[in-house]
Amino acid sequence: MARRDIGRVWDFLKVSFRDVNAETVEYQRPRSKHRFEEVYEEEGIEQLLFEVEGDIVAYAECSYEVVGSDNWINPRYFEKRDMRPLFVDELAVHPEMHGRGVGSFVLEQLHHLARVHGLNHLVLEVAENNERALEWYKKRSFKKLDAAIFMACPVDLEPELLPPRELPPVRDEAAADEPSEGDPGGE
Helix, strand or coil, X not given: CCHHHHHHHHHHHHHHHHHHHCCCCCCCCCCCHHHHHHHHHCCCEEEEEEEECCEEEEEEEEECCCCCCCCCCCHHHHHHCCCCEEEEEEXXXXXXXXXXXXXXXXXXXXXXXXXHCCCCXXXXXXXXXXXXXXXXXXXXXCCCCCCCCCCCCCCCCCCCCXXXXXXXXXXXXXXXXXXXXXXXXCC
8 A cells, every 4th residue: 555545545444334333432443544644654564455447445454463552452362372363453345345255355365464474363353243244254264262342331420520628727827837637748
């Protein structure tokens, strides 16, 4: 991928992930455009662009090791299992190209890239509501690795976080030299 493609790829990703993102947490793809531009500059990240007659039909982003500051990957998990993964950070196929073999072609390219670099697994993340992708990956021997799930709980909010309180009365000068209860510094 060339720098001149960043804007086109960004627009492509928004279209490709629109339906999935409508139902998921905002962390889903694509990230902010600024972060996407930063990824282009990072070492160790490959960005693969797939075109047919000048139109983007697919995009893949991968890395050979854990890179960047916006991931939750624990490398020890893979080391303990003798897994040397190619981390697939993005794999997007234009919705109009679903079912036409484009995704399979991209996956073949990623397998080849992994083999060339001596890596023995492809590892990726899929939104739980992206049922089409989940089924597609399962048919291609992908298995769930971990049980990480995003969870949330409500926080009871009070009208004010720190309600106002009255200051204690002014002390006489002799008493002011000794710390009072709740005043560790006596100031």
